Amino acid sequence: MGDPARLVKTDDASGRGSAMGYRVSPPARMRRYAEDEVDAVVEVMVEAEAQTQGRYLRQFEADFKAQMGANHAFAVDNCTNALRLAAILCRLAPGDEVIIPAYTFCATAIPFGASGAKIVWADIDRNTWVVDPRDIERKITSRTKAIVAVHLLGMPADMPAILSITERHGLRVIEDCAQSPGASIGGKQVGTFGDFGCFSFHGAKNMTTLGEGGMLAVRSDADALLAAGLRHNGVRAYAPDRPRYWVPAMSDVDIDIEGVWPNNFCIGEAQCALGSVALRRLEETNNTLIDQAMRLRAALAAVEEISFARVPQGFRHIFHAFVLHFDGSRFGKNRDDLLDLLTTQYGIRAIVQYHPLYRYPLFQKLGAGEHDCPTLEGWWDNSFSLPWWCGMPEETMDYLVSSLQSAIAQLRSG
Numbered sequence: 001m002g003d004p005a006r007l008v009k010t011d012d013a014s015g016r017g018s019a020m021g022y023r024v025s026p027p028a029r030m031r032r033y034a035e036d037e038v039d040a041v042v043e044v045m046v047e048a049e050a051q052t053q054g055r056y057l058r059q060f061e062a063d064f065k066a067q068m069g070a071n072h073a074f075a076v077d078n079c080t081n082a083l084r085l086a087a088i089l090c091r092l093a094p095g096d097e098v099i100i101p102a103y104t105f106c107a108t109a110i111p112f113g114a115s116g117a118k119i120v121w122a123d124i125d126r127n128t129w130v131v132d133p134r135d136i137e138r139k140i141t142s143r144t145k146a147i148v149a150v151h152l153l154g155m156p157a158d159m160p161a162i163l164s165i166t167e168r169h170g171l172r173v174i175e176d177c178a179q180s181p182g183a184s185i186g187g188k189q190v191g192t193f194g195d196f197g198c199f200s201f202h203g204a205k206n207m208t209t210l211g212e213g214g215m216l217a218v219r220s221d222a223d224a225l226l227a228a229g230l231r232h233n234g235v236r237a238y239a240p241d242r243p244r245y246w247v248p249a250m251s252d253v254d255i256d257i258e259g260v261w262p263n264n265f266c267i268g269e270a271q272c273a274l275g276s277v278a279l280r281r282l283e284e285t286n287n288t289l290i291d292q293a294m295r296l297r298a299a300l301a302a303v304e305e306i307s308f309a310r311v312p313q314g315f316r317h318i319f320h321a322f323v324l325h326f327d328g329s330r331f332g333k334n335r336d337d338l339l340d341l342l343t344t345q346y347g348i349r350a351i352v353q354y355h356p357l358y359r360y361p362l363f364q365k366l367g368a369g370e371h372d373c374p375t376l377e378g379w380w381d382n383s384f385s386l387p388w389w390c391g392m393p394e395e396t397m398d399y400l401v402s403s404l405q406s407a408i409a410q411l412r413s414g
């Protein structure tokens, strides 16, 4: 990593590289659009006067609040900016510390690093592979101001345990739900436990709004009052009934938090119209992914070298990705030996999604390279993902299972 000789110049902005030549490779999106989703976008193109900031935005936010049980919801252009708004609303400043799981996508941490606060990396739980509440507690200092819980891969982080710690210490809680819309604990949706829930509708997610999109769920009325202006260049309406509508101007522009410049994090009407329809399909998508995951897990249960995250009782994991751990230590083999076989002999483009974030040059160069995450260090180097999408054909799943079984048998016999 970071070695210029290994950096490949590419116009593949997804970072996934070429899928050419593989029999099974991860697609760039989770599922195809349904007809009513296409119709929703076309309706806005043809019928809607306002192309942004209109009734589809209000409807999408209302639908999202109702479906997720959120107090307030603000649709934004992506989850990174939902996280950025959360960081701003936490009023983070240099000298503050924010505890963030080291195992996640870089966008979880970048907005907090950009706030000037120090990132303190939290370890994963050895059973669930998401953030370990006990490690969060161990890393709290007098400077800690907020913690970020990531419901990674579709698995809920243990919010009841996290909240019992953060409430004792008076900390702000941000949930990164980019990979987990519809995941829940005891029937309560992720994103509604903490102060803020940040959702992504990126093209590869379980629901998408034309490739980009996001939502900020907000718990308190006080935070919600500030979010609209921060999202939209500080714009606020004058009273609509003034005698001369143009006096003094169309709208006022002001600040919401002392010293903080607002920005434009808005999302267009076509994306919002699609979002309302996609929300109604989310359950079906998640249920299909859960069924597929259960099938694959059952078929691989007898392969003793393979293990999966344990889903705690009452937790709903929605399987945004299908991640496995391989332990070939008995016969001196590791994940990379297995992936060499899967990719070259079986044509399965298994992937390793992200490094622990402190291993990336970005975080090392910006002062966030320090870490103490022994469980993640011990687990990560032998973890990987299989190609995964909603509606994977039975024969593809059978092929994944039989290929894994035979590749591991090959490694066992040297």
Ligand SMILES: Cc1ncc(COP(=O)(O)O)c(C=O)c1O
Residues within 6 Å of the ligand: 077, 078, 079, 080, 081, 104, 105, 107, 108, 150, 152, 176, 178, 179, 199, 200, 201, 202, 212, 213, 214
């Ligand atoms: C865990 C996590 N957090 C944040 C993000 C950022 O989402 P977006 O691409 O909508 O900015 C992603 C997206 O890939 C993600 O997987």
